[in-house]
Amino acid sequence: MTARPHTATTPRDVVAAVVDPELQVLSIEDLGVLRAVEMDGAGRIIVTITPTYSGCPAMEMIRADIRTALAGAGYPEVEIVTALAPAWSTDWISESGRTKLSSAGIAPPGRVAGPVPLTLSVKCPRCGSLDTERLSEFGSTACKALWRCRSCHEPFDQVKPL
Known part of the structure; x- marks a missing residue:
């Protein structure tokens, strides 16, 4: 050694x-x-x-x-x-990690407690608008979805909540 x-x-x-x-x-x-x-x-x-x-x-x-x-x-x-159990959850992303994702233009997932809530909109990490649309279930990687902001017209990834 x-x-x-x-x-x-x-x-x-x-x-x-x-x-x-x-x-x-x-x-x-x-x-x-x-x-x-x-x-x-x-x-x-x-x-x-x-x-x-x-x-x-x-x-x-x-x-x-x-x-x-x-x-x-x-x-x-x-x-x-x-270790596969307990299974990873987006709740395990640290607050610092959530801030870093948002600063990089990637929408961090919300915290989940109980049943997975239905998300009708994702907050744009660039301008903060909720006027967004999902373009694809898959973004740059399989664990992200591709969204676009209708206000600032910028595309962004969202880490999928699990």
């Missing part, structure tokens, strides 16, 4: 900073994909992640980015565990 550099950065800090490859304004912690980071008795780092949906194509890149980030911080022994 390689000696670790003396640093104030913990393995959790290193993993929490890994950027989501599809929503590059968010870290995997902001997105709620990161569940746990632990160190076993032998110094191996065990990272638990949950995909945003089963079959998410970004998970392989996220795993590789976690391994690369930890190796660069002096933690070459890594095990990545995928």
Whole structure:
């Protein structure tokens, strides 16, 4: 095992900073994909992640980015565990993550409690108008929908509420 550099950065800090490859304004912690980071008795780092949906194509890149980030911080022994239960929910996106999405022109999902509410309109992240229309159930990635604002005429992605 390689000696670790003396640093104030913990393995959790290193993993929490890994950027989501599809929503590059968010870290995997902001997105709620990161569940746990632990160190076993032998110094191996065990990272638990949950995909945003089963079959998410970004998970392989996220795993590789976690391994690369930890190796660069002096933690070459890594095990990545995928937890499917409880299933990921858009409620797991942090408040900071929601702000980052909105600032990047992506409508963050609302919080869901109980039955999924019917959304007739999505607030435009650019001008704030509710006069919007869904153009496509799928946006730039499968977990987003494509919308357009009728007020400012700008298209934008919306993270689909789950």
